[in-house]
Amino acid sequence: MPVDPKIIEALESIVGPEYVTTDEVILASYVSKGIMGLEAQRADIVVRPKYVEEVRRILMLANEHKIPVTPVAGGLSGGYACPTVKPGGILLDLSRMNRILEVDTDARYVVVEPGVRCGQIWRFFRDNYPEWAPPIPDGAPPAATVLGDALERGFSLVTSKYGPQADLVLGLEVVLPTGDILRTGSWALPGAKPFYRWGLGPDFTGLFLGSQGTLGVVTKMAIKIVPHPEHKDIVALAFEDPETMQKVTLRILKKEVGVMVQGGNWWLVPTRMDHESKLPHDYEFWKKRGVPKYFMNFEIWGITKEHLELEKKIIDEEVKAAKSKGEVVDYWKLHPRQVASRLKKPNKIAIPYAKWRGAFLFITWYLPWKGLAEFMKICEQKMEEYGFAPVIWVASIEHGRECIGMPIVCFNNRDPDDIQRVIEFNRETTEIFLDKGWINYRPDAKIHAPAMYSRAQGYYYWLKKIKQLFDPNGIMHPGRLCL
Amino acid sequence: MSALEELKKYEEYIYRCIHCKTCRMAYTDDPEKIYPENCPAGKKFEWEAFYNSGKMWILKAILEGELDWNERVAEIFYLCPTCGNCQQQCENDIPTVEIIEAVRAVCVEKGLGPLPRQKMFGELTAKYRNPYGEPHEKRLDWLPSDIRNSLPEKADVYYFVGCTASYRIQNVALATVSVLRKLGINFTISPDEWCCNSPLLRTGQLSLAKEYMQHNIDVIEKTGASVVITSCAGCYRTLKVDFPRFVGKYDFEVKHSVEFIYDLIQEGKLDPSKFKKINLVATYHDPCHYGRHIVLRMEDRKKKEEFFEVPRKIIEYLGIELREMRRIKADSWCCGAGGGVKAGAPDFALETAMERIKEALETGAQALLSACPFCYRNLTDAIKAMNAKLEFYDLIELLDKAIQ
Ligand SMILES: Cc1cc2nc3c(=O)[nH]c(=O)nc-3n(C[C@H](O)[C@H](O)[C@H](O)COP(=O)(O)OP(=O)(O)OC[C@H]3O[C@@H](n4cnc5c(N)ncnc54)[C@H](O)[C@@H]3O)c2cc1C
Ligand code: SF4
Ligand code: SF4
Numbered sequence: 001m002p003v004d005p006k007i008i009e010a011l012e013s014i015v016g017p018e019y020v021t022t023d024e025v026i027l028a029s030y031v032s033k034g035i036m037g038l039e040a041q042r043a044d045i046v047v048r049p050k051y052v053e054e055v056r057r058i059l060m061l062a063n064e065h066k067i068p069v070t071p072v073a074g075g076l077s078g079g080y081a082c083p084t085v086k087p088g089g090i091l092l093d094l095s096r097m098n099r100i101l102e103v104d105t106d107a108r109y110v111v112v113e114p115g116v117r118c119g120q121i122w123r124f125f126r127d128n129y130p131e132w133a134p135p136i137p138d139g140a141p142p143a144a145t146v147l148g149d150a151l152e153r154g155f156s157l158v159t160s161k162y163g164p165q166a167d168l169v170l171g172l173e174v175v176l177p178t179g180d181i182l183r184t185g186s187w188a189l190p191g192a193k194p195f196y197r198w199g200l201g202p203d204f205t206g207l208f209l210g211s212q213g214t215l216g217v218v219t220k221m222a223i224k225i226v227p228h229p230e231h232k233d234i235v236a237l238a239f240e241d242p243e244t245m246q247k248v249t250l251r252i253l254k255k256e257v258g259v260m261v262q263g264g265n266w267w268l269v270p271t272r273m274d275h276e277s278k279l280p281h282d283y284e285f286w287k288k289r290g291v292p293k294y295f296m297n298f299e300i301w302g303i304t305k306e307h308l309e310l311e312k313k314i315i316d317e318e319v320k321a322a323k324s325k326g327e328v329v330d331y332w333k334l335h336p337r338q339v340a341s342r343l344k345k346p347n348k349i350a351i352p353y354a355k356w357r358g359a360f361l362f363i364t365w366y367l368p369w370k371g372l373a374e375f376m377k378i379c380e381q382k383m384e385e386y387g388f389a390p391v392i393w394v395a396s397i398e399h400g401r402e403c404i405g406m407p408i409v410c411f412n413n414r415d416p417d418d419i420q421r422v423i424e425f426n427r428e429t430t431e432i433f434l435d436k437g438w439i440n441y442r443p444d445a446k447i448h449a450p451a452m453y454s455r456a457q458g459y460y461y462w463l464k465k466i467k468q469l470f471d472p473n474g475i476m477h478p479g480r481l482c483l
Numbered sequence: 484m485s486a487l488e489e490l491k492k493y494e495e496y497i498y499r500c501i502h503c504k505t506c507r508m509a510y511t512d513d514p515e516k517i518y519p520e521n522c523p524a525g526k527k528f529e530w531e532a533f534y535n536s537g538k539m540w541i542l543k544a545i546l547e548g549e550l551d552w553n554e555r556v557a558e559i560f561y562l563c564p565t566c567g568n569c570q571q572q573c574e575n576d577i578p579t580v581e582i583i584e585a586v587r588a589v590c591v592e593k594g595l596g597p598l599p600r601q602k603m604f605g606e607l608t609a610k611y612r613n614p615y616g617e618p619h620e621k622r623l624d625w626l627p628s629d630i631r632n633s634l635p636e637k638a639d640v641y642y643f644v645g646c647t648a649s650y651r652i653q654n655v656a657l658a659t660v661s662v663l664r665k666l667g668i669n670f671t672i673s674p675d676e677w678c679c680n681s682p683l684l685r686t687g688q689l690s691l692a693k694e695y696m697q698h699n700i701d702v703i704e705k706t707g708a709s710v711v712i713t714s715c716a717g718c719y720r721t722l723k724v725d726f727p728r729f730v731g732k733y734d735f736e737v738k739h740s741v742e743f744i745y746d747l748i749q750e751g752k753l754d755p756s757k758f759k760k761i762n763l764v765a766t767y768h769d770p771c772h773y774g775r776h777i778v779l780r781m782e783d784r785k786k787k788e789e790f791f792e793v794p795r796k797i798i799e800y801l802g803i804e805l806r807e808m809r810r811i812k813a814d815s816w817c818c819g820a821g822g823g824v825k826a827g828a829p830d831f832a833l834e835t836a837m838e839r840i841k842e843a844l845e846t847g848a849q850a851l852l853s854a855c856p857f858c859y860r861n862l863t864d865a866i867k868a869m870n871a872k873l874e875f876y877d878l879i880e881l882l883d884k885a886i887q
Pocket of ligand 2: 501539569573579
């Protein structure tokens with residue numbers, strides 16, 4: 001939709017003409033579909049601010065003229081940072097705000113702007129604070145941002161120990177559509193450091209985590225950093241069935257072992273290797289190559305060698321105990337290269353699933369750990385029914401308090417029938433999973449959000465009220481939350 | 484087949500792009516070496532459209548009829564040195580360089596490309612057999628007449644000098660000949676060599692490709708040489724990768740001059756312990772065309788590693804202290820000259836080279852080394868523009884000093 005030249009002029013006067021564009025080719029280049037969702041619209045104008053004050057003035061202008069705004073940090077959420085509905089309005093590309101503002105190794109946090117990418121912060125910490133790790137997402141590519149991922153409540157390289165990314169957030173600075181700047185946590189007290197999440201009374205931080213940019217623009221985030229010891233290893237366990245995997249893993253997790261504990265079924269291996277026409281689809285082939293039917297990788301970190309060995313010993317004791325009960329579990333002996341590849345952070349591990357059929361969708365659910373086997377079975381059955389390779393990834397959150405489970409739906413994005421099958425698979429499993437009380441993390445606009453909120457209408461009512469409070473003119477994009 | 488049909492062959496790959504933006508980084512294998520910025524086009528122009536990830540989504544929009552071919556599309560696809568970093572980083576095996584080149588061919592077909600100065604070198608090549616517009620008959624003028632007159636018709640080795648070393652960076656050509664003579668190699672050079680067509684292929688100007696390639700193959704085959712040596716990384720890539728693509732197989736082996744020397748050492752025909760040691764602290768720039776563009780086509784991991792070790796081993800044999808930059812080997816930062824950018828957008832080329840010079844200076848090295856006269860041109864232009872305290876040598880020049 002053509003943008004009023006006066007608006008363009010006003011935006012140019014805020015950020016400079018070189019950082020505003022309505023060039024249709026550039027607008028097209030920002031579109032992204034797949035990975036998390038299938039819907040995305042082209043924006044009408046892209047603006048690239050550098051400073052908080054610029055963000056504030058842009059939002060005030062948009063608020064005055066009721067122009068929709070979609071914030072994008074790294075833009076790696078597969079289109080969640082693109083407008084959902086038309087008119088596309090302003091795409092607020094925050095990639096120029098890429099400063100690492102503060103590192104406090106005593107209170108153990110880092111303050112970042114929205115554009116700080118995982119590759120950038122990893123480099124920065126390796127160079128300057130090698131004993132500390134910033135909480136980058138575990139499997140997201142290095143161009144993802146720390147702030148965007150934490151806003152999404154993602155899973156980091158230490159999520160199995162510390163909980164979802166959101167749990168590590170200590171405070172936010174948010175520019176609201178009205179132009180007000182809100183600081184949360186202890187940061188809300190002028191002059192205070194962002195050392196304490198729960199701040200000055202009821203905590204606002206959580207409202208923005210998972211809000212998909214629907215309430216305001218986060219311009220700074222204080223997030224915990226964690227010790228980054230030298231001693232690391234991967235212990236991989238092999239199972240014949242998901243029930244045993246669920247039980248044995250939980251016993252180990254209850255001993256609080258592992259920083260990232262994740263696994264799934266054997267389909268995770270071939271589907272990232274090559275096109276489906278080029279590789280065998282039967283398990284026997286992969287079994288001969290040493291791939292277990294089900295597996296769980298325990299990434300363990302030790303402050304000392306002895307500490308690392310102790311963690312391994314705890315796992316070993318549980319493995320022995322399980323075997324003595326007749327449970328089928330074994331070690332999956334990994335090649336040193338496989339270990340190294342699993343230890344790599346940030347990594348590219350999850351990128352190549354597009355090779356199998358051309359595209360993929362991560363449909364992610366949170367559930368109690370005890371639902372893991374059932375979740376996997378339902379996914380396997382339904383994915384096969386709909387004609388997809390049943391690729392399933394699971395991980396532990398905070399030592400198995402919860403499980404994050406994810407069918408990776410590899411599909412052909414050039415085939416409308418295949419796309420339709422993805423939608424139907426998603427719709428059917430969403431109803432099944434919601435019936436079981438499991439929750440979609442990164443709900444999408446057409447399936448998850450309507451299904452979820454129609455069951456939790458009271459919650460949705462209050463979310464709408466809060467949206468009205470923060471964003472009275474409704475300029476922030478509705479995200480995939482339909483807000 | 485029309486250029487558009489040729490591009491359509493890549494549709495499956497274009498659709499594979501998940502917009503993960505990894506292709507802008509330098510991160511082949513080792514997280515310890517990760518470097519957040521390795522796409523010269525994106526670094527310079529900043530908008531998402533200039534990064535490869537953005538380019539793939541522009542193409543999707545075109546393929547889906549949501550965007551038309553236009554001059555802006557062409558401009559965006561031309562302002563890229565086709566360095567191949569994006570292809571190197573992409574885990575979905577998207578042949579980005581081939582796609583960008585195929586898009587450029589469509590742009591030429593539709594009258595939207597190439598950039599004006601690139602068009603000029605297309606015309607000059609058609610007229611003079613070289614993109615510099617120099618008289619073809621002067622192609623061997625750099626060579627002392629006694630050597631020129633004694634070049635045999637038949638030889639074991641053919642030295643493919645290339646246009647840049649023939650007309651601009653002649654010291655590289657002279658050093659190469661000097662080394663070959665000192666080593667007693669039975670080699671020859673033809674005055675009738677034509678441009679390998681690299682600058683035209685890289686800019687979508689394909690009309691001369693087959694004729695020129697076949698001509699060069701005929702010239703080489705007439706000499707009976709079983710090995711062809713190149714000085715220029717661009718010629719190397721074109722002879723090795725593009726000649727077979729356009730005109731089929733040929734009957735000789737193509738080696739870069741540095742590779743040729745290295746092989747002689749491995750075969751025991753040259754003893755590096757007899758090299759005169761060069762007292763230098765230096766860093767090495769991997770040319771994209773004698774680096775990434777070649778290993779991208781190798782399956783074997785070990786072979787890839789060995790390939791990048793060749794110039795480094797030579798540096799070691801020369802007794803030079805090597806101080807590596809951060810972005811090296813498959814993760815190398817491009818010199819900025821390739822893909823027609825030196826001619827089409829010289830400021831952009833220079834800026835890219837200046838970033839490389841800064842990186843070289845950070846190592847504390849006194850000299851920057853490389854193995855390509857085209858990188859030589861652009862990097863030395865940047866050294867001059869920055870007034871930097873940094874010497875520059877092509878490896879063959881140092882080999883010439885070292886080999887007695
Ligand atoms: C191959 C692959 C693997 C992945 N693996 C993982 C993984 O292991 N762990 C994990 O957690 N995630 C993973 N992801 C998901 C993805 O990395 C995250 O969703 C993403 O990193 C979020 O960060 P971003 O900066 O890219 O967010 P964006 O895509 O820019 O934005 C995400 C959402 O937040 C909103 N938003 C962005 N910035 C702001 C702001 N400043 N203020 C308000 N709202 C804002 C956007 O509108 C959007 O709704 C993976 C993705 C891919 C492609
Ligand atoms: S080309 Fe490859 S690396 Fe680049 S965004 Fe697309 S999938 Fe990712
Ligand atoms: S070829 Fe090089 S400059 Fe061009 S898009 Fe790829 S990485 Fe960027």
